[in-house]
Amino acid sequence: MDIERIMLDLEKKHPGELEYHQAVREVLESIEEIYDENPQFETAGILERIIEPDRILTFKVPWVDDHGKVHVNLGYRVQFNNAIGPYKGGLRFHPSVNLSILKFLGFEQIFKNSLTTLPMGGAKGGSDFNPKGKSNNEIMRFCQSFMLELWRIIGPEVDVPAGDIGVGGREIGFLYGMYKKLMLEHTGVLTGKGLGWGGSLIRPEATGFGAVYFVKEMLSLNGEQIKGKTFAVSGFGNVAWGAVSKINELGGKVVTISGPDGYIYDPDGISGSKIGYMLTLRASNEDIVRPYSFEFPNSQFHQGKRPWEVKCDIAMPCATQNELDKEDARRLVANGCKCVAEGANMPCTPEAIEVFHEARIQYAPGKAVNAGGVATSGLEMSQNAMKLGWPKEEVDTRLHDIMTRIHATCVTYGKDQSGYVNYVKGANVAGFMKVANAMLDQGIV
Secondary structure (H helix, E strand, O other): HHHHHHHEEEEHHHOOOOOEEEEEEEEHHHHHHHOOOHHHHOOOOHHHHHHOOEEEEEEEEEEEEHHHHHEEEEEEEEEOOOOOOOOOEEEEEEEOOOOHHHHOOOOHHHOOOOOOOOOOOOEEEEOOOOOOOOOOOHHHHHHHHHHHHHHHHOOOEEEEEEOOOOHHHHHEEEEHHHHHHHOOOOOOOOOOHHHHHOOOOOOOHHHHHHHHHHHHOOOOOOOOOHHHHHHEOOOHHHHHHHHHHHHHHHOOOOEEEEOOOOOEEOOOOOOOHHHHHHHHHHHHHOOOOHHHHHHOHHHEEOOOOOOOOOOOEEEOOOOOOOOHHHHHHHHHHOOOEEEEEEOOOOOOOOHHHHHHHHOOOOOOHHHHHOHHHHHHHHHHHHHHOOOOOOOHHHHHHHHHHHHHHHHHHHHHEEEEOOOOEHHHHHHHHHHHHHHHHHHHHHHHO
């Protein structure tokens, strides 16, 4: 495999799409050895086919605000690969959304979904629409306009979107209402639905729960457990909220959360009513964490900073891509951090990952650690197909089992002769092999 040639060609075809290029390079570097051992992949052009999306829909989204002013945003759906199942991946509504970010997320989703062992392909979508400061009616009108284009290429056996940043239960409800009206049918075409109309129990907290289950397995390799460990967590949305909840349940202590405005350090631990307050912060739609320090005066707010300067045993970046850089990684290592697990998608820069590997501390990528969210979406799809709902305990048990198996698979493909586990390699190789072999079986399509 000539990685530099492939990357040069990709960069020429798609200039300026830095996040997309970063995600592709990471996978190529991980799978180089296994790819070269299987010449049938080269013959079938698997690499050239897997790094390009099957199709991309780009569309305008006109909507009217409460004052009668017309606005126009851009909407996207990137259907990347459906070799092992219908396209599956979230919708993100955020001003930062562009094609590069969605292609990086969709590419990552291929391998993440493959790791779950559930029949789901990879996709991603969204818009540069900013829900912050918008009324419910404005968000409803935007979602309805967005779905007027999206409905043409999705379906329960074709493409099943879900939520992501800026798209929660409210937005999924508005999107589904318009889809149902257009299609004249009630099907499981979106996941993250309300419990009263096809949703699954524990779906909102599933990504965070699954991430902590993965950390539990990482620690068990060294004969350790979550109980008594100190965690630094970034973000304060669904992923962070689910992770903080489960860490407390298993006896750990969380001392940080963060937002775009800075981070909160709470030496007493974020537990009990403080976890509930995270939901209040999210519901405010202001995307800030500073009010936490007013509500709980013993905590400290550090404006414009990230939580990776805080001493901790385990770091869980759960906010957004490239939020933890080389200097952050060095601080974590110097402060005795033993384990880093990505709750968000690609939150660590390549340079930060290199620091973790050189220090031989446990580090696991988002495509493995945060796969619990899409896994539970897959379980929601199964419940919809059977027209039933499982109790919370059954969904949680299935989620725990899936995350345990993902961890075991990563260890199988990522463990070196010294016993150190390169989870990046393990996750990428395992995810790639399943998809690549499916593509071989199905011919050049």
